[in-house]
Amino acid sequence: MNLDATLQRLWYDRRPWWLLVLLLPLTLLFAAIAAGRRAGYRIRLFPVKRVNRPVIVVGNISVGGTGKTPLVMWLAQLLQARGQKVGIVTRGYGGSSNRWPLEVTAGVTAAEVGDEPAMMAARTGAIVVAGPDRVAAAELAIGRGADVILSDDGLQHYRLHRDGEIAVIDAQRGLGNGLLLPAGPLRESASRLGSVDLLVSTQRIDGAAPGSSTGSSSAWPAALESVVATMRLREAISLVDGEQRELTVFRGRPVHAVAAIGHPVAFFTALEWLGLQVIAHPLPDHAKLTLADIVFDDAAPVLMTEKDAVKCRGFAQSRHWAVRMDLDLNDDAVAKIVAAVEQSLQRFAVYSQHVS
Numbered sequence: 435m436n437l438d439a440t441l442q443r444l445w446y447d448r449r450p451w452w453l454l455v456l457l458l459p460l461t462l463l464f465a466a467i468a469a470g471r472r473a474g475y476r477i478r479l480f481p482v483k484r485v486n487r488p489v490i491v492v493g494n495i496s497v498g499g500t501g502k503t504p505l506v507m508w509l510a511q512l513l514q515a516r517g518q519k520v521g522i523v524t525r526g527y528g529g530s531s532n533r534w535p536l537e538v539t540a541g542v543t544a545a546e547v548g549d550e551p552a553m554m555a556a557r558t559g560a561i562v563v564a565g566p567d568r569v570a571a572a573e574l575a576i577g578r579g580a581d582v583i584l585s586d587d588g589l590q591h592y593r594l595h596r597d598g599e600i601a602v603i604d605a606q607r608g609l610g611n612g613l614l615l616p617a618g619p620l621r622e623s624a625s626r627l628g629s630v631d632l633l634v635s636t637q638r639i640d641g642a643a644p645g646s647s648t649g650s651s652s653a654w655p656a657a658l659e660s661v662v663a664t665m666r667l668r669e670a671i672s673l674v675d676g677e678q679r680e681l682t683v684f685r686g687r688p689v690h691a692v693a694a695i696g697h698p699v700a701f702f703t704a705l706e707w708l709g710l711q712v713i714a715h716p717l718p719d720h721a722k723l724t725l726a727d728i729v730f731d732d733a734a735p736v737l738m739t740e741k742d743a744v745k746c747r748g749f750a751q752s753r754h755w756a757v758r759m760d761l762d763l764n765d766d767a768v769a770k771i772v773a774a775v776e777q778s779l780q781r782f783a784v785y786s787q788h789v790s
Contacts, residue, residue, distance in 0.1 A: 438718060445610040445619040457617035465614045468622055475592035483569045484595035487521070488582050488782035490775065491596040493589025495626050496609060496619040498719070499696030501636035501665055501761070502602040503550055503741075506586045508761050509600075509775070510558040513582055519561070521580025523571035523594075524551050525587060526564030528720035535565030535574045544744040549694075549720060550586070552744040560584075568594040582779070589630075590621055597785075598778025599630040600771075604697070605637040605662065632774040633660040636761070638704055659774065661767035667704050668758040673743055673750035681757065684737070685709045690730050692738040694721035701739055705757075710737075725749045 444453055474480045492509065494500045510520045526534065529548040536547055544552035547564040555562040561578045563571040568591045572583045585594060589601060603609070610619040627633055669678045689710050693701040694717035702714040713734070717727065723745045728736050736754050738746070743756030763771070 441616070444617070445613075446607055448611050454611075454613075454617050458613075461614050461617040464616070465623070468614065472592065472622070481593065482595050483593055484785075485569065485572045485576060485583065486786075487572070487576050487580060488598075488779050489572065489585060489594060489596045490582065490598040490600065490778045491585040491588040491591075491594075492600045492602065493585075493587050494602045495589065495622045495624070496603075497615070497621065497696070498604075498619060499700070500602045500604045501634075501663065502587055503554065504665065504759060504761050505600070505602055505634060505636075505663065506584050507554055507558050508763075509584055509771070510554070510560045512772070512775070513584075514558070514560070519579050519581045520558070521561040521563065521572065521575025521578065521583045522551075522554055522558070523563050523565075523568050523575060523583060523585050523588070524548075524554070525566060526551055528722065529564060531564075535563045535567065535571040537574060537578060538562040538564060543748075545722070549741045549745050553741050554586070556744060557740070589626075597781040598774060600632045600634060600774060601627055601630040602634045602636060603627075605635045606700075607697070631659070631777060632770065634663050634771075635660060636663050636665055638665050638700055659770050661763070661770050663767060664762040665704075665759055666762055667708065668760055670737060670755040670757050671743075672752070673747055673754040673756055674752050679755070681705070681708050681710065684735055685711075687711065688713055688732075688734045690715060690728075690734055690736040692723070692728055692736060692742055693717065694723060694742050695719055695739055701757075705737065728754060 443449055475482055492502050492506050494502055506522060510522060513520045526548045529546050531546040536542065538547050538551045538555040551562050551564040561575045561580050563575045565571040568585055568588055572594060575583060588594065589599065609624055612618060612624060614620045667681060670681055671678050689712060691702050691705055691712045692715045695701065696719045698716035702712050705712050723742060728746055737757050740756050740758055746754060
């Protein structure tokens with residue numbers, strides 16, 4: 435039995451019902467621990483560390499891919515365009531390094547720090563620091579010159595004080611069955627969304643309507659502000675020589691699609707919506723890829739996500755292509771995100787003036 439696939443069906447299709455019943459006691463225990471932990475940080479029973487730069491957290495309350503990392507990269511580029519030197523701190527999940535925190539520099543591989551830090555560093559040029567201790571990672575980024583810190587997937591890392599919070603939700607899948615782990619996909623209860631500065635709902639251009647999953651958006655509490663961001667697949671980039679091709683050139687013949695991400699079906703469906711004949715190869719999120727995972731017994735091209743491509747550049751062949759994905763935001767959404775960022779920066783400025 436594929437445990438991941440079984441849990442996905444349970445969380446988003448509410449089957450098998452008997453497994454839901456079996457897991458409910460563990461969910462109640464998890465809910466109590468999560469609530470107690472958050473309360474402990476709120477009343478300062480557990481120490482909260484403030485660093486000497488503004489911190490903006492981007493995260494979600496559910497496990498799996500929601501589009502938070504593309505949003506972090508978009509925010510980094512926004513801040514850089516405004517003259518800010520950006521530091522991104524992230525967990526480094528899947529990294530094999532035995533020294534943390536670790537800055538992602540030219541000599542550091544995806545195997546050491548994990549796929550997402552390597553991808554964010556390559557795409558943004560920001561100061562990217564990986565490590566389980568977000569405070570230590572933020573302090574290292576500041577030591578490298580960061581003016582502002584973006585904490586990727588940091589909503590539940592309460593030890594690091596934050597000046598602003600942005601939560602990301604998958605519009606298609608919503609909050610699933612609305613239950614906490616392990617009976618549901620949630621890390622915290624849905625009410626947590628009511629305390630963030632901005633709620634970003636990500637939708638895919640793949641023919642699926644928002645809310646088409648059994649996960650209903652009607653359960654989402656109202657945030658102070660909310661916007662919709664559209665995730666679009668862009669061009670394919672050769673892993674060997676950097677050549678760029680429009681995805682439409684891959685129509686008319688089968689292509690292999692490899693995805694080791696939180697919701698691989700979203701990648702496959704988006705390619706199919708563009709008219710590609712997809713042979714899907716889903717893998718566990720953050721899986722360590724080898725040549726055997728991306729070579730198949732035919733001559734068909736192999737498309738993969740950017741996140742997977744950073745793990746394959748050392749052994750890729752001419753048939754291997756990374757598919758770039760970007761967020762599209764309308765003017766109103768951009769204005770609301772900018773307002774949330776400026777509010778966060780202002781909170782830090784007010785604090786700094788108060789303590790100086």
